[in-house]
Every structure is written in structure tokens, then in C-alpha cells.
Amino acid sequence: MQPSGPAKRGYHHGDLRNALVEAAAQLAEEGGPQAVTVRAAARAAGVTPTAAYRHFENQEQLLTAAKECAMDGLASTMQEFIDAMPPIDDPVRLAMSTLGAIARGYVYFAMTEAGLFRTAFEQGGTILEGTTLAKVDSGFQMLVQGLDKLVEVGHLSAEHRPLAEITAWSAAHGFAMLVIDGPMHDWPPDMLNDALERMLGIFVRGLTSEGADDQLTAHVLADTRRG
Structure with a gap:
């Protein structure tokens, strides 16, 4: 999934965490647990890693959500x-x-x-x-x-x-x-x-x-x- 302008704008409504979880699930579906990283989820969701780390401090937390x-x-x-x-x-x-x-x-x-x-x-x-x-x-x-x-x-x-x-x-x-x-x-x-x-x-x-x-x-x- 490629980042898009509309996707980025949607995260101002407070749904970034859910978007990152959905991205993590998609990464898991395509590549298994080893594909689930905060940076990869941020990239798939169209946001910076810094923004993603506000919701998930590390890969373990994101993997748990996945x-x-x-x-x-x-x-x-x-x-x-x-x-x-x-x-x-x-x-x-x-x-x-x-x-x-x-x-x-x-x-x-x-x-x-x-x-x-x-x-x-x-x-x-x-x-x-x-x-x-x-x-x-x-x-x-x-x-x-x-x-x-x-x-x-x-x-x-x-x-x-x-x-x-x-x-x-x-x-x-x-x-x-x-x-x-x-x-x-x-x-x-x-x-x-x-x-x-x-x-x-x-x-x-x-x-x-x-x-x-x-x-x-x-x-x-x-x-x-x-x-």
C-alpha cells in the first residue's frame, strides 16, 4: 500500500493508531511476523516513523497489536x-x-x-x-x-x-x-x-x-x- 495525500490527512482525526494496526496486519498477511516493524507500518500508512512511535514504542508493541x-x-x-x-x-x-x-x-x-x-x-x-x-x-x-x-x-x-x-x-x-x-x-x-x-x-x-x-x-x- 503506497502513502497517499488523503490517507495522511485522515490521521488528523485521531485514527493513526488504528491505521498503523491495519498496516501491521497487512504486513503480517503478506510477509508474516518478521515483516511487522514500526517503520514499515509507518511507511505503509503514509506517516513518519516519529509519528508512529508515538503510538507504538517498539516492534514488540506493534506485533502484539498485529x-x-x-x-x-x-x-x-x-x-x-x-x-x-x-x-x-x-x-x-x-x-x-x-x-x-x-x-x-x-x-x-x-x-x-x-x-x-x-x-x-x-x-x-x-x-x-x-x-x-x-x-x-x-x-x-x-x-x-x-x-x-x-x-x-x-x-x-x-x-x-x-x-x-x-x-x-x-x-x-x-x-x-x-x-x-x-x-x-x-x-x-x-x-x-x-x-x-x-x-x-x-x-x-x-x-x-x-x-x-x-x-x-x-x-x-x-x-x-x-x-
Whole structure:
């Protein structure tokens, strides 16, 4: 994004901080966390580094703000996949499909917004304080609540519930990282889709205390596909 006269004039209204955050998110989207610097964000926003440093003292502060944007985008995408599901009357199928949609949304965001996804989990910046932690929690709570719902509807026993969110998160995150930064990066779309379907099928079968159900697995895969 190139600096422009109108953009510079707009910052007299007090929205420079937001403009810098948007610029940081764009830098992260295009180049990952290493591309997020105060000077680069200032240049993209069309202001001087001095003006930018009034809002962000260093790269760590700006990276934290970029992380928050990335977390917002990730949670929003997961919610979009949930919202796109068809009406489902069966409570077990609904609970499992919701979890499947969360997983699909997570992987989709990683594949389509790789720079932001990397930034969301970059170790630089502050990830365990303030609003950034709340944004991590908002997406993570989708998964936690989905698993609690499985217990509520009797599909997953309370005995098997502890730390199930870590297993589920690991499956989706591991798949995503294999695609964006690993050996699956150059796989053709059809092959990636088949692998994702297989991963989700195993994911569904693993989150039950009632034994594998091929029909439920087929329903969940169909319920959570988009397009």
C-alpha cells in the first residue's frame, strides 16, 4: 500500500493508531511476523516513523497489536464456518458438526491467510497478557464449549473429556502447519482436500466414547463443507 495525500490527512482525526494496526496486519498477511516493524507500518500508512512511535514504542508493541488482529480474523473465520452449516436437529450431529466446522475454519484461515496465521502464534510480542489473551481465549473457548457440548449430549464421557481440547487443537494446528510451512505445501488442491477429509474423519471418530460411527462421520464431513 503506497502513502497517499488523503490517507495522511485522515490521521488528523485521531485514527493513526488504528491505521498503523491495519498496516501491521497487512504486513503480517503478506510477509508474516518478521515483516511487522514500526517503520514499515509507518511507511505503509503514509506517516513518519516519529509519528508512529508515538503510538507504538517498539516492534514488540506493534506485533502484539498485529497478533490481536490475526486472532480476531481466526475466530471470525471459525464462526463463519459454524454459521454456514445447514440446520441440524440431531443434538449429537450438531455438536460434532460444530467441532468439525471449527476445525475446517481453523485450517482454512491458515491456508488463505498464512501470514496472519503465523503472526497469531509468533512467540515475539505479548501473547499472555491483556486483550491478546482474551482474543486467544475467544477462539479457544469455541473449542472448549464444543467439547463440553459433546459431553452434555452424551456422546463423549466426562471421564474422556479432560484435555480433549489439546488433542483436537493439535490435530487442526498440526495439519495447518504441514500445509503452510511443511511438506504438504506444494500438494495439489485435490490431494490437500482428501487429506483434510481424512484428518477430519479421524478427528470425528476420536471424539466419542460410544465407538466409531461411520454414518455420523459422513454427516459431519458433509455438514461442514463449504462450496
